[in-house]
Every structure is written in C-alpha cells, then in structure tokens.
Amino acid sequence: MGQRVSLFVTCIVDQLFPTVGLAMADVLERLGFEVDFPESQTCCGQPAFNSGYRAEARMVARHFLDTFESSPFIVIPSGSCTAMIAHHFADLFHKDPETLARVHSLEKRVFEFSTFLTQVAGVEDVGARFDDIVTFHDGCHALRELGVKDAPRRLLARVRGLELRELSPAEECCGFGGTFAVKFSELSGAMVRTKVEAILRTGARTVVSLDPSCLMQIQGALSRAGSNVRTMHLAEVLASR
Amino acid sequence: MPSEFHQKAHETLANANLQLAIFTATGRLKDKRVEAVGPGELPDYQELRTQANAIKQHAIDNLDHYLELFERNVAARGGHVVYCKDGTEVSDFILALARERGAHLIVKSKSMTTEEVDLNERLEHHGLESVETDLGEYILQLAHQRPYHIVAPALHMTRYDVAEVFTRRLNVPNEIVIEKQTALARSILRQKFLAAEIGISGANFLVADSGAVVIVENEGNARLTTSAPKIHITIAGIEKVIPRAQDLATFLKLLARSATGQLLSVYTSFLSGPRRPGEIDGPDEFYVLLLDNGRTRLLPDKNKRQSLFCIRCGACLNTCPVYRRIGGHTFPWVYSGPIGAILTPQFMGVQQEPDLPFASSLCGACGEVCPVKIDIPKILLELRSDVKKAETRDKQNRLEKLSFRVFAWLMTHPRLYEMAGKMLRSVGVPSIQAGPLRAWTSQRDLPPLPGRSFREMWRRR
Amino acid sequence: MSRDYILHRVRTSLGRSPSEPIPDPPPARILIPEVTLDARVASLIARVEALAGVALETSDPRAYIASAIAGKTVIASNSPYLAACGISSLPGVESGITDREQLRNACATADIGITSADYALADTGTLVMLSSWAEARMISLLPPEHIAVVPRDRILTGLDELFSILPNPAEQSSSMVLITGPSRTADIEQILVRGVHGPGKITVLVAP
Numbered sequence: 058m059g060q061r062v063s064l065f066v067t068c069i070v071d072q073l074f075p076t077v078g079l080a081m082a083d084v085l086e087r088l089g090f091e092v093d094f095p096e097s098q099t100c101c102g103q104p105a106f107n108s109g110y111r112a113e114a115r116m117v118a119r120h121f122l123d124t125f126e127s128s129p130f131i132v133i134p135s136g137s138c139t140a141m142i143a144h145h146f147a148d149l150f151h152k153d154p155e156t157l158a159r160v161h162s163l164e165k166r167v168f169e170f171s172t173f174l175t176q177v178a179g180v181e182d183v184g185a186r187f188d189d190i191v192t193f194h195d196g197c198h199a200l201r202e203l204g205v206k207d208a209p210r211r212l213l214a215r216v217r218g219l220e221l222r223e224l225s226p227a228e229e230c231c232g233f234g235g236t237f238a239v240k241f242s243e244l245s246g247a248m249v250r251t252k253v254e255a256i257l258r259t260g261a262r263t264v265v266s267l268d269p270s271c272l273m274q275i276q277g278a279l280s281r282a283g284s285n286v287r288t289m290h291l292a293e294v295l296a297s298r
Numbered sequence: 299m300p301s302e303f304h305q306k307a308h309e310t311l312a313n314a315n316l317q318l319a320i321f322t323a324t325g326r327l328k329d330k331r332v333e334a335v336g337p338g339e340l341p342d343y344q345e346l347r348t349q350a351n352a353i354k355q356h357a358i359d360n361l362d363h364y365l366e367l368f369e370r371n372v373a374a375r376g377g378h379v380v381y382c383k384d385g386t387e388v389s390d391f392i393l394a395l396a397r398e399r400g401a402h403l404i405v406k407s408k409s410m411t412t413e414e415v416d417l418n419e420r421l422e423h424h425g426l427e428s429v430e431t432d433l434g435e436y437i438l439q440l441a442h443q444r445p446y447h448i449v450a451p452a453l454h455m456t457r458y459d460v461a462e463v464f465t466r467r468l469n470v471p472n473e474i475v476i477e478k479q480t481a482l483a484r485s486i487l488r489q490k491f492l493a494a495e496i497g498i499s500g501a502n503f504l505v506a507d508s509g510a511v512v513i514v515e516n517e518g519n520a521r522l523t524t525s526a527p528k529i530h531i532t533i534a535g536i537e538k539v540i541p542r543a544q545d546l547a548t549f550l551k552l553l554a555r556s557a558t559g560q561l562l563s564v565y566t567s568f569l570s571g572p573r574r575p576g577e578i579d580g581p582d583e584f585y586v587l588l589l590d591n592g593r594t595r596l597l598p599d600k601n602k603r604q605s606l607f608c609i610r611c612g613a614c615l616n617t618c619p620v621y622r623r624i625g626g627h628t629f630p631w632v633y634s635g636p637i638g639a640i641l642t643p644q645f646m647g648v649q650q651e652p653d654l655p656f657a658s659s660l661c662g663a664c665g666e667v668c669p670v671k672i673d674i675p676k677i678l679l680e681l682r683s684d685v686k687k688a689e690t691r692d693k694q695n696r697l698e699k700l701s702f703r704v705f706a707w708l709m710t711h712p713r714l715y716e717m718a719g720k721m722l723r724s725v726g727v728p729s730i731q732a733g734p735l736r737a738w739t740s741q742r743d744l745p746p747l748p749g750r751s752f753r754e755m756w757r758r759r
Numbered sequence: 760m761s762r763d764y765i766l767h768r769v770r771t772s773l774g775r776s777p778s779e780p781i782p783d784p785p786p787a788r789i790l791i792p793e794v795t796l797d798a799r800v801a802s803l804i805a806r807v808e809a810l811a812g813v814a815l816e817t818s819d820p821r822a823y824i825a826s827a828i829a830g831k832t833v834i835a836s837n838s839p840y841l842a843a844c845g846i847s848s849l850p851g852v853e854s855g856i857t858d859r860e861q862l863r864n865a866c867a868t869a870d871i872g873i874t875s876a877d878y879a880l881a882d883t884g885t886l887v888m889l890s891s892w893a894e895a896r897m898i899s900l901l902p903p904e905h906i907a908v909v910p911r912d913r914i915l916t917g918l919d920e921l922f923s924i925l926p927n928p929a930e931q932s933s934s935m936v937l938i939t940g941p942s943r944t945a946d947i948e949q950i951l952v953r954g955v956h957g958p959g960k961i962t963v964l965v966a967p
Contacts, residue, residue, distance in 0.1 A: 303954055308819060315854060319948075321951050322949075326949055327949075342790075345788075347789070349785065349788045349795055352785040352787055353784065356782070356785060357784075359773060360773075360775070360781040361769050361773065362766050362769045362773065362775055363775075363781045364780075365766065365769070366766070366889060369765055370851045371929070375933065377931060379761040381760075381761045381764075381766075382761055382898075383761045383765065384778075387761055390770060395952070420831060430808065431956070432946070433944045433946040433947070433955055434944075434946035434947075437776070437946070437947075450946065451946070452946050452947065453949075455947070455948075456947075456948060457947055457948055461949055474950060475789045476947045476948065477792070477952050480944060480947070480955050481949060483955070484954075484956060487956065488867075488956075498806075500881075505929075507927060508927050508928065508929035508930075510928070510929050516942070516943050516944060516945075517943070517944050517955045517956045517957065518942040518955065518956035518957025519955075519956045520956065521896070521900050521936065521956075522900065522956055524958075525896040525934070526863070526897075527895065527902070535764065536769070541784045542784070542926075543786035543925075543926060543927050543928060544922045544923075544926055545787055545924060546788055546918070546922060547787070547788065547918045547921075547922045548787075548788050548920045550918055550919065555807075558945075560939070561882075561883040561884075561939070562883045562885055562918075562937060562939040563939065564938065564939050564940050564941070564943055564957070565936060565937070565938060565939075565942075565944055565957070566936065566937040566939075567934065567935075568928050568929075568934070568935040568936070568937075568938045569934050570928075570932075570933055570934075571929075571932065571933050572933065573890070573933050573934075574932070574933050575894065576891065576892040577890050577891055577895075577933060577934075578775045578837075578856070578861060578862055578890075578892060578896075579859045579893035579895045579896050580890060580896055580898050580933055580934055584786065584933075585961070588765070590768070592766050594765065594768040594769055594772055597768075597769060597772035597773055598772045598773075622836075637828070643839045670941070674778035700905075712845075725894045730967055758877070
C-alpha cells in the first residue's frame with residue numbers, strides 16, 4: 058500500500074464542483090497514494106474569518122483540527138483554503154497555546170494540491186494528455202501567501218498536447234475575495250472583466266487555476282460576456298488522458 | 299441606502315474617462331517601480347525591506363526615546379521643537395508666530411500631514427495667504443480639491459481640467475500645453491517664494507541622532523520653501539522619527555524607487571536647524587511641529603502599530619486593483635488606497651468608516667510591494683474583526699451576525715451541513731433572489747449546480 | 760502642555776517608563792562596494808545623462824565653461840575649488856557674494872549658477888552639496904541652469920559610502936542636499952516636464 062493522504066476538498070468543491078475533488082483523488086491514486094476522505098470535514102472557516110467573525114471562524118477551525126488530527130498529509134484543491142489553515146489558524150489561536158501547538162503540527166501537514174505533487178510526491182509528469190491551448194490564473198493566496206508560482210507551471214509543462222499561454226498582466230486579482238464579491242459586487246465585477254479581457258487576449262480556450270473560487274468568478278464573467286472559454290481546475294487537467 | 303463610500307465608488311466606476319486616467323497613471327507608476335526594484339537595479343531589495351522594517355519597528359517601539367533625542371538635537375542646533383495634539387494647536391502656533399513676525403504670506407511644500415488638519419483653510423480663515431507650491435498641490439488648491447493620490451496628487455486631472463482651473467482662478471488665457479501650464483505656475487510661484495516670510499514643509503524623515511528633517515522631492519519647491527523665507531516650519535507626524543542619519547542609506551534606496559521608480563528623487567534635503575554663522579543663506583528660524591492627531595491611538599496594539607511605519611511612497615495604491623478602479627476621492631480621508639484603508643479607521647475609530655477594511659479582495663498585492671513590509675492584509679483582517687466586535691456590542695448588523703452563527707453551527711455539524719447543501723441544490727439556488735445572490739448575478743452568471751455533492755459521489759465511487 | 764501629554768501617551772501606550780533605557784537599534788546597514796575610480800566616473804556620467812543631464816570629464820573645466828556661458832548672466836559660488844580652476848574669475852561670472860539678499864537677487868536674475876560639489880554619487884548620478892560660506896543654497900536652485908564642477912576624487916560609490924564618511928551630516932552644515940538630475944514634475948497626466956521650480960538643465964563636469 059502507498060502512503061495515505063487525506064483529501065480536504067473544501068466546502069465549495071464539495072457543494073459546487075465535485076468533479077474537481079474526484080479528479081484530485083484520481084491523480085493521487087494514479088501516483089500510488091492511498092486516498093481517504095474524512096467524512097466529518099466541512100469548511101476551513103475562511104468565510105467567517107475574512108468577514109471579521111473570529112469566534113465563529115475559531116469554531117470551524119477547531120472542527121477542522123479534530124477532523125484531521127491523525128492525517129499525515131492533507132491535500133487541498135485550493136491555495137486560498139490552504140493559506141487559511143497554514144497561516145491564519147495561528148492568528149485565531151494566538152492566545153491559546155494548547156490549540157496553537159496543534160495548529161503548528163497541522164501546518165506542516167497541509168498541502169495545496171500542486172505543491173503536494175511537486176514537493177512531496179516529487180513528480181512533474183503525471184501522465185496526463187490535454188489537447189488544448191490553456192492559460193493559467195494565479196490565485197492571490199496561492200501566489201502571495203503560499204509562494205506557489207512554479208509548481209503548477211511545471212506540471213502543466215509536462216501535459217501532452219497542452220500549450221500554455223501566460224496572462225498579461227499575470228498577477229492581477231480576479232476580484233473574487235469571498236464576501237467582497239457581493240458586498241462590493243460592482244467593483245468585483247469591474248476587476249473580473251479586466252481579467253476576462255486578459256484571458257481573451259491570450260487566445261486560450263481554457264483557463265486553469267488552483268482555486269475553484271477564482272474559477273467560479275472567472276467562469277461567471279466569461280459566461281456573462283458570451284465567451285465559450287471554459288474554466289478548469291488543475292486537477293481536472295492532470296486527470297485527463 | 300448605499301453608503302457614501304459605495305456611492306462614490308459607483309460614480310468613479312461609471313466614469314470611463316476617469317477610469318482610464320487612474321488606470322493608466324497607476325499602471326505606469328507600477329511598472330516603473332517593478333523595474334527599479336528588480337534584480338538588475340537593486341539586487342538586495344529584499345534585504346533592504348527587512349532592514350527598513352526592523353528600523354521602523356525599533357523606532358516606533360521606542361518612540362518616546364527617539365522623540366526626546368530628536369528634540370535635544372534640534373535644540374542643540376538652534377531649532378525649536380513644538381508638540382501639537384491636533385490641527386488647532388498647529389494653526390495656533392503658526393498664527394501666533396506670523397502675528398509676532400508680521401508675516402502675511404506663507405509658501406508650503408507638499409505635506410500629507412498638513413492635509414490631515416486642513417492647514418491652509420485654517421490659516422486663510424485668519425487672513426494669512428498660504429500657497430501650495432508643488433505643481434499638483436497648487437492645481438488642487440486652486441480647484442478646491444484634496445489630493446487624489448499620496449504621491450501624484452492631481453492624478454485624476456487632465457491638461458484640459460488644469461486649463462479650466464487656471465483660466466477660472468488665475469484669469470489667464472486658456473492654455474492646454476502642459477509645458478506652458480508648468481511654466482505659468484513656475485513664474486507665479488517664483489514670486490511667492492521670493493516674497494514669503496514663512497515656509498512650511500512636511501518631512502519624510504526626522505533623524506534623531508542629527509536633529510534633522512529630511513525632505514524628498516522632485517520639483518525644487520521644497521528646497522525653495524525651506525531656504526528662501528526667513529522662517530522654516532516643518533510639520534511632521536511623530537511617527538516619522540528614525541534613529542540615525544545612516545539609516546537613510548536604507549530608506550532613500552527604497553523610497554523613490556517604490557514611489558516613482560526613480561533611483562533617488564531629484565532633491566533630498568537634510569536640514570538641521572537655522573543657517574549657521576558663515577553660511578550665506580538659509581532660514582534664520584527653524585521650527586519642527588510634531589503632530590499627534592490620533593497617532594498615539596495606534597500604539598497600544600503591538601501588531602497594528604506597524605501601520606505607522608508607512609513612508610508614504612504610494613506603491614500600495616498603484617498596485618491595488620481596488621484603488622485603481624475606485625480612485626482616491628472615494629476614500630473618506632486624505633489617505634487613500636490600502637494604506638488609507640488601514641490608517642483611516644484607526645485614526646477615526648473603526649465605526650466611523652466600517653466599510654473601509656472590507657473594500658478589499660485581500661489579494662495581498664499591497665503587502666508585497668510595501669518597502670517597509672507593513673502587513674496591510676493582516677491589519678485589514680484585524681480591523682474587520684474590530685468592526686464586527688463593535689457592531690455586536692452595539693447590536694448592529696444582527697442579521698449578518700446571525701447568519702455567521704448559523705454558518706459556524708452548520709460547519710461544525712457535518713450531517714446538518716450535508717442536508718443543508720442537498721436542500722439548496724434541490725430548491726435550485728438561482729430561484730432564491732436574496733441580496734447576496736442578486737449582487738452576484740448583477741455582475742456575472744452562477745455556475746451550473748451539480749446533482750450531487752462530492753461526498754455523495756465519493757460514497758458511490 | 761502638549762509635549763508632556765503626548766510623550767506620556769506614547770509611553771503608556773508602549774508600556775515604557777520615562778527615560779527607560781532602550782534596546783540597541785538594529786545595526787545600520789552600510790555596505791560599500793569595491794568600484795574603481797574610473798568605473799565610478801563612468802557610472803556617474805552615465806547616470807546623469809540618463810536623467811537628461813550633461814556630464815563629461817574634462818581636464819580643462821574653465822575652457823568648457825567659458826564657451827558654455829558666452830553671453831549669459833552667470834553667478835558662481837565662493838568655492839575655492841572653482842577659484843583654483845580659474846572659473847570664478849572668468850569674464851561675465853559674478854562671484855564672492857556673502858550677503859544673503861544680494862545673493863538671492865543675483866541668483867533670481869542669473870541664467871546659470873555654477874557650483875562645485877562636496878561629493879558625487881556614482882551609482883545614482885547625484886551631487887552632494889553642503890551649505891557653507893563657500894556654497895550657498897540658492898546658486899544651485901534659482902537659476903534655470905546649474906553647472907557643477909566636481910573633483911574626480913570626490914566621486915563616491917553611493918549613499919552607503921556617503922553616510923560612512925558623513926555619519927552625521929548635521930555636524931558639517933545646516934543643509935545637505937542631494938541633487939539627482941534636473942528639477943522635474945509629472946503632475947499633469949504623468950507627462951515629464953523639466954525645470955518646474957529648480958534648474959531644468961544640469962551639467963556635471965568631472966575635473967582633476
């Protein structure tokens with residue numbers, strides 16, 4: 058048997074994009090990992106945390122700690138949720154040394170999907186084939202809080218049939234920002250329209266990202282603009298053959 | 299009712315010319331910065347940021363010590379330090395001095411600190427003429443507007459706007475050539491410089507071990523302001539003090555590069571006291587007004603006090619996708635953009651401007667470009683928490699509070715969470731035309747809903 | 760009194776008591792690269808030119824200036840170096856003024872101001888001027904054109920070397936100014952305009 062890894066699929070993938078979770082599991086199993094899905098998992102608590110409700114976020118974070126106490130590796134199809142756990146759980150419990158110790162143990166065990174593949178599994182070529190022109194959107198939290206930039210590009214470079222065209226400007230926010238997208242919807246809409254223009258300029262047919270929430274925002278705006286450019290999570294591209 | 303912030307944001311977003319002006323100008327500044335701090339130009343950029351952050355942390359953590367040291371050294375060079383709680387104390391001091399010296403005309407160089415306290419209005423109310431001499435600030439003073447941007451105050455105006463303001467306020471023929479507009483301002487302001495009895499400047503740094511005021515600028519108006527009149531008054535926030543002149547070797551490398559992409563600004567003046575015996579020119583009197591105006595409110599919180607590290611380079615504005623769309627005047631106070639979003643609520647109290655910390659997608663670009671490494675996103679998050687605590691205390695926004703209670707409860711009860719998800723998918727989310735969904739669909743489409751959740755599919759796998 | 764009030768607020772907010780000792784500040788970061796004098800001269804010239812200034816090395820600054828100032832109203836500083844170069848005594852050059860008002864009036868009407876410089880910084884193209892009996896502030900500021908004659912051996916690598924030589928510039932003068940290129944603004948539509956308040960033209964002569 059291979060090394061055990063636990064999926065934390067995130068609430069958004071669980072409820073809205075289940076195929077992303079399945080694709081992630083496929084890729085990991087193909088690489089020989091034993092994949093499990095702790096059933097009591099829900100959310101990382103980021104919606105409450107980013108909205109200023111720290112007590113509520115703390116409740117959800119504790120639930121997460123309990124759920125994944127015994128998982129040696131936790132793989133997450135989202136840079137944003139990974140950053141929440143790896144960076145902001147510590148902010149939530151800075152006055153609670155006992156829980157903080159559990160958080161610090163957890164931080165070493167959570168991995169954003171592409172980072173897990175390149176750093177822990179040590180692979181770049183997962184045997185995928187995807188005949189398309191794609192562009193890659195860097196989610197802000199993956200990029201700036203986790204420093205993930207090369208890993209997804211190295212993985213995409215080894216996908217047969219795939220042509221990657223970089224966005225320009227590359228590192229601009231798509232405007233999602235959680236409740237920001239509805240609290241400041243007009244502004245968020247202006248931001249994503251700029252992103253859509255950049256995507257269309259590349260001539261790509263598919264937008265790939267590590268974050269389902271960015272993809273939801275971008276897909277919604279592409280669709281509103283009447284474009285048939287599609288969005289896919291990296292896991293879905295890597296699961297294709 | 300949309301808040302004033304929302305209303306102004308909407309107006310700016312709807313103004314295509316303004317959108318283009320802001321986006322182009324900030325984009326240019328942004329690109330220049332990236333080049334100037336790149337590995338080719340500044341290989342030790344990250345080390346400099348770390349050093350700048352460490353110095354600021356040390357200076358703010360020991361602020362009383364450095365203020366007193368600064369004060370002693372200014373006095374030793376024949377200058378005077380005056381502490382002011384607020385704008386009234388600043389203007390009272392200047393008015394009294396002007397009265398004593400029989401002064402009527404004041405020239406001013408750019409200072410965000412004086413904008414904080416509406417200094418010009420206060421002085422003019424008492425019959426003094428106080429003239430802004432930075433070109434952008436001069437245009438804004440004539441137009442009765444406040445700065446749109448920390449570094450580029452008239453960023454939102456075109457040459458045609460400037461022509462209109464000049465024609466209306468200066469009774470000059472319509473002139474749309476920028477070089478000629480600049481030359482006109484130069485000739486008018488040159489006469490002011492030569493006639494003014496008092497010059498008022500801001501300060502980029504106060505150097506404790508030297509008793510010196512450091513002013514960084516491109517036009518030369520700050521040099522004229524501080525050298526031509528017989529009295530020079532500096533107005534600076536108490537947080538501007540740094541320990542040593544040698545620390546400037548760090549800060550000066552970062553400031554201009556971050557602000558405009560220049561290696562150094564054209565003029566960096568290091569001024570310590572009035573002119574000395576033998577020196578041919580320079581002021582006879584030298585005052586430094588150290589302003590609190592709410593700064594001490596930011597000190598008790600060990601994390602949030604880093605907001606006071608800011609050296610006002612404006613890099614966070616230029617890189618911010620929010621500032622680049624809603625502009626400077628949407629922000630309720632003189633400081634705009636990400637730094638404004640953390641300074642304003644802390645100076646004014648979080649409940650005064652509860653929208654500000656939330657007007658961010660938390661993309662983190664501001665923290666990434668900050669030359670003194672202020673963790674702006676983290677402070678925004680803390681301020682959001684402060685806003686919600688205050689609202690809870692005052693029993694405001696109770697529906698939102700309740701919905702996050704329900705959220706936390708569902709997320710800690712997996713079975714209920716699963717049921718709730720199932721219900722939403724079966725009802726069909728698009729049929730619920732509640733507030734947040736309407737806000738979402740006002741800008742973009744909803745994703746198609748899957749028939750089953752991941753966990754249901756996983757079980758059937 | 761506001762002084763005591765503010766200092767008290769600062770201390771109580773920081774949890775410090777009056778005259779409580781402070782920890783050592785982080786050591787100043789002063790790193791001086793090894794750059795040959797020839798390379799420094801070349802860098803200075805390149806940087807000034809990149810800022811649309813004129814910069815050149817000459818063994819005869821007097822001759823250069825004599826031709827540059829023909830027919831112009833010129834004021835020169837009281838720098839002994841300019842005198843030694845024979846520049847102060849060139850026909851048409853006014854020099855030796857020690858009265859503030861007289862100097863200011865002369866500068867306000869001059870076409871060109873000529874100064875020396877205490878140092879120059881090679882990596883940024885910067886002149887370093889300390890105010891003194893020899894160098895007034897106004898000469899490099901009021902006339903529309905500024906010419907500076909810098910002795911070659913005064914060219915430093917950059918800011919770090921400057922602040923290691925002058926760890927506290929306040930000990931030398933009430934005013935040290937660093938001048939990096941001509942006066943400029945981009946306040947209207949980000950269009951660069953030179954010479955808005957200070958000189959729009961700057962010439963740096965590197966001399967022996």
